[in-house]
Amino acid sequence: MRFSFWEITPVALFIIFVAPVAIVLFSLTGDYSENWSHLYQYVLTRYILNTAYLVAGVSILVTVVGVGTAWLVTNYNFTGKNIFEWALILPLAVPPYILAYTFTGLFDTFGTANNLIRDVFDLGREFTFFPKVRNVPGAIVVFSFTLYPYVYLVSRMAFINQSRTMLEAGRTLGLNKFQTFYKLGVPMIRPAIIGGLMLVIMETISDFGAVDHFAISTFTTGVFRTWFGMYDIETAKQLASLLLIFAVILILIERYSRRNASYSNAMSLYKPLSLTKLKGVPNTLAFLICFTPIFIGFLLPVMELFYWALNYKLDFFNDKFITTAWNTFYLALIAAFLCSVLAVIINFSIRYRGNNYLKVMSSFLTVGYAVPGLILAIGVMQMLTYFDHSFVSKFSNFVLTGSIIGLVLAYVIKSYALSSSTIESGYQRINSRVDDVARTLKTSGWALLAQVHLPLLKTSFLTSILLVVSEVIKELPATLILRPFNFDTLAVYTYIYAAEERMYDAAAPSIAIVMVGLIPIIILTRMIRTSRPASRD
Amino acid sequence: MTALEIKDLSHYYVKGKNVLNDVSLELDKGEILSILGPSGCGKTTLLRIIAGLEKETSGSVHMNDQIISDHYHTVLTENRNIGLVVQERALFPHLTIISNVMFGVSGSKTERHSTAMRLLKLFRVDRYAYNYPNEISSGEQQRVAIARAMAPNPKILLMDEPFGTLDQSLTNQLRVETRKILKDNNITAIIVSHDFDDALSMSDKVIVIEDGTVIQSGSAKDITHISREKSVKFSSIKANT
Numbered sequence: 001m002r003f004s005f006w007e008i009t010p011v012a013l014f015i016i017f018v019a020p021v022a023i024v025l026f027s028l029t030g031d032y033s034e035n036w037s038h039l040y041q042y043v044l045t046r047y048i049l050n051t052a053y054l055v056a057g058v059s060i061l062v063t064v065v066g067v068g069t070a071w072l073v074t075n076y077n078f079t080g081k082n083i084f085e086w087a088l089i090l091p092l093a094v095p096p097y098i099l100a101y102t103f104t105g106l107f108d109t110f111g112t113a114n115n116l117i118r119d120v121f122d123l124g125r126e127f128t129f130f131p132k133v134r135n136v137p138g139a140i141v142v143f144s145f146t147l148y149p150y151v152y153l154v155s156r157m158a159f160i161n162q163s164r165t166m167l168e169a170g171r172t173l174g175l176n177k178f179q180t181f182y183k184l185g186v187p188m189i190r191p192a193i194i195g196g197l198m199l200v201i202m203e204t205i206s207d208f209g210a211v212d213h214f215a216i217s218t219f220t221t222g223v224f225r226t227w228f229g230m231y232d233i234e235t236a237k238q239l240a241s242l243l244l245i246f247a248v249i250l251i252l253i254e255r256y257s258r259r260n261a262s263y264s265n266a267m268s269l270y271k272p273l274s275l276t277k278l279k280g281v282p283n284t285l286a287f288l289i290c291f292t293p294i295f296i297g298f299l300l301p302v303m304e305l306f307y308w309a310l311n312y313k314l315d316f317f318n319d320k321f322i323t324t325a326w327n328t329f330y331l332a333l334i335a336a337f338l339c340s341v342l343a344v345i346i347n348f349s350i351r352y353r354g355n356n357y358l359k360v361m362s363s364f365l366t367v368g369y370a371v372p373g374l375i376l377a378i379g380v381m382q383m384l385t386y387f388d389h390s391f392v393s394k395f396s397n398f399v400l401t402g403s404i405i406g407l408v409l410a411y412v413i414k415s416y417a418l419s420s421s422t423i424e425s426g427y428q429r430i431n432s433r434v435d436d437v438a439r440t441l442k443t444s445g446w447a448l449l450a451q452v453h454l455p456l457l458k459t460s461f462l463t464s465i466l467l468v469v470s471e472v473i474k475e476l477p478a479t480l481i482l483r484p485f486n487f488d489t490l491a492v493y494t495y496i497y498a499a500e501e502r503m504y505d506a507a508a509p510s511i512a513i514v515m516v517g518l519i520p521i522i523i524l525t526r527m528i529r530t531s532r533p534a535s536r537d
Numbered sequence: 538m539t540a541l542e543i544k545d546l547s548h549y550y551v552k553g554k555n556v557l558n559d560v561s562l563e564l565d566k567g568e569i570l571s572i573l574g575p576s577g578c579g580k581t582t583l584l585r586i587i588a589g590l591e592k593e594t595s596g597s598v599h600m601n602d603q604i605i606s607d608h609y610h611t612v613l614t615e616n617r618n619i620g621l622v623v624q625e626r627a628l629f630p631h632l633t634i635i636s637n638v639m640f641g642v643s644g645s646k647t648e649r650h651s652t653a654m655r656l657l658k659l660f661r662v663d664r665y666a667y668n669y670p671n672e673i674s675s676g677e678q679q680r681v682a683i684a685r686a687m688a689p690n691p692k693i694l695l696m697d698e699p700f701g702t703l704d705q706s707l708t709n710q711l712r713v714e715t716r717k718i719l720k721d722n723n724i725t726a727i728i729v730s731h732d733f734d735d736a737l738s739m740s741d742k743v744i745v746i747e748d749g750t751v752i753q754s755g756s757a758k759d760i761t762h763i764s765r766e767k768s769v770k771f772s773s774i775k776a777n778t
Contacts, residue, residue, distance in 0.1 A: 431625055431627055433623045433625050433627040434627045434629065436585075436588070436590050436614075436621060436623065436627070437621050437623060437627045437682075437685075437686075438629075438640075439588075439589075439590065439614040439615050440588055440614055440615070440617075440619050440620060440621040440641070440686070440691075440695075441615075441640050441641025441685070441686075441689060442615045442616075442641055442643075442689065443615065443640070443641070444613070444614070444615045451640075452629060455631040456629075456630065456631055
């Protein structure tokens with residue numbers, strides 16, 4: 001049996017993508033050191049409990065905020081509704097660790113907010129208006145107000161596709177507006193909400209920057225401490241494996257919920273929702289409900305960052321910033337280009353060959369997005385160390401581990417899902433009969449890809465690059481571990497300054513990260529507008 | 538010389554559920570054959586097998602007395618020298634009309650250009666040569682699609698429901714035009730359709746397929762006669778489509 005490039009590439013990629021994760025999981029079968037016993041006896045329960053509190057609190061808050069705001073902007077017409085529609089996604093541009101840094105800068109005892117209130121009301125230094133934020137409830141707020149857009153986005157798409165007739169049937173059966181929302185509207189889109197919620201939980205358990213800044217012991221901070229404090233990589237891997245198992249369970253739930261998502265969408269009976277105009281108190285309430293998450297998750301941190309940047313560090317575009325920004329952008333561009341090229345090759349292979357095993361392989365490649373960056377970094381580091389010792393050490397030490405190869409590999413594995421879904425949706429818009437005709441016109445393989453598919457996938461390819469760039473720029477834990485010596489990115493630059501409580505110096509890189517993070521939001525906003533069923537009528 | 542011969546061809550996607558059963562047919566150079574049948578009867582699958590886009594489960598396909606597909610041999614689609622026209626037209630949206638028609642033609646740029654222009658003139662769409670597909674009407678798009686398929690001078694032209702999405706008057710006009718061009722250029726063609734009128738007005742031979750089996754075959758006149766007499770079932774399906 002002969003295999004072509006289109007069949008071998010997905011397999012090779014699968015091995016490369018799975019190897020780092022397998023290395024981490026394999027540690028569970030090894031010996032357990034004294035450090036493991038220590039962790040098990042004294043801190044593991046705290047890691048589990050803190051992570052569980054975070055997950056529970058964040059889940060409740062993002063569901064309330066995400067679903068509630070999505071329902072309002074989809075079903076009602078109120079002041080600012082057209083702006084809220086897209087502005088509610090803005091907090092996605094702010095990584096949780098940047099919101100954590102700005103929250104401490106704002107609400108700490110001598111933070112901007114407390115100082116302002118003391119100045120306005122002429123109060124003494126002992127007076128503190130806001131509660132402490134460096135704790136689990138503070139972290140819940142931080143995660144919730146940066147991650148709720150995941151739930152908002154899926155809920156909004158599902159609500160948009162909900163037919164008016166179903167909701168009107170509820171009204172005729174005696175439900176009031178609120179009952180229609182929680183007895184009909186929400187249950188009908190439950191699979192979509194669960195899908196969004198799983199993404200939020202994955203992000204929460206993978207986070208390192210915010211929980212580290214708030215000094216909350218979770219699995220990720222525990223892995224870091226075990227590795228860099230106890231110098232015990234094996235125990236760190238074992239701890240990371242537990243986190244990975246949890247992530248795998250979440251992936252399975254997310255996939256399962258997506259499988260059931262179809263019942264929320266009866267397109268054949270579709271009638272677009274008609275918006276109810278709100279006036280008076282309900283109008284003000286709806287405005288406040290939608291404005292608050294944008295204020296906490298986006299406006300407040302951005303205002304604080306600009307306040308720091310402009311008042312304390314006017315020369316923030318210094319050499320260090322420019323070097324770091326350049327490092328970040330070229331790394332992100334390399335990773336984004338690789339991700340997009342690989343996504344094109346894999347999706348083309350599936351379409352061209354039409355084998356079921358390629359589809360299965362491709363779906364495995366996309367689960368990297370759910371693997372915490374920290375775990376990927378440990379696996380990639382171990383893999384490269386092995387290659388360095390086995391093959392390259394004859395020439396020089398740390399050839400691979402000391403380079404950006406590991407970093408790029410981790411970024412590609414983590415972000416491949418973004419590229420793949422973008423290219424896949426691009427391919428769905430190309431009629432498969434185009435391929436049939438092209439083949440009868442003596443065009444196949446690379447020629448078919450280059451002459452027919454690539455020109456038609458131009459926009460998807462560019463979108464994929466932008467999405468990956470904005471994702472990679474925010475990535476922190478993997479970058480911290482895998483970066484070469486004396487090589488900083490904007491996220492690392494921000495982390496180091498924030499860790500040293502030099503918030504003003506952290507402002508410039510943070511602003512840059514947020515600005516780049518706005519790119520996918522603009523793309524998402526356009527996609528939502530064009531995908532709205534009502535717009536096709 | 539026989540342009541196309543199909544011998545005892547059967548095909549299934551799920552074992553035990555044949556899409557085609559022992560189909561055999563012969564087509565001489567310059568002849569036009571219509572394959573008629575209701576939706577899902579297997580006629581498009583037969584066309585895809587001739588084009589090499591599907592591999593038959595058993596049987597063989599011969600072109601110009603050479604095997605192009607059987608249990609042991611498979612000539613790839615791109616090497617079969619076949620033209621394909623589909624209902625959706627499938628014009629390349631990123632290319633101009635002239636570039637679409639030049640796409641499969643080999644030779645120097647000047648030669649390719651003059652071939653494409655000649656065909657566009659033949660189909661009376663040369664004035665749109667430098668427009669994009671979305672800038673012309675669906676009837677014009679269909680003319681371009683046929684011109685594109687004919688441009689590489691294929692041994693056989695396959696047309697899958699070529700006029701399926703067009704209105705009746707345009708369909709009538711295109712049937713006449715297309716048959717004339719095919720006959721003038723001595724092109725062997727197979728037209729898949731569920732429409733009796735396509736078969737009557739365009740083809741020399743007709744086969745009728747139902748549930749993957751050839752139930753009638755003969756000249757267009759014979760089939761009209763037999764169908765009027767016997768084929769009540771297919772007519773009723775046709776009336777519903």
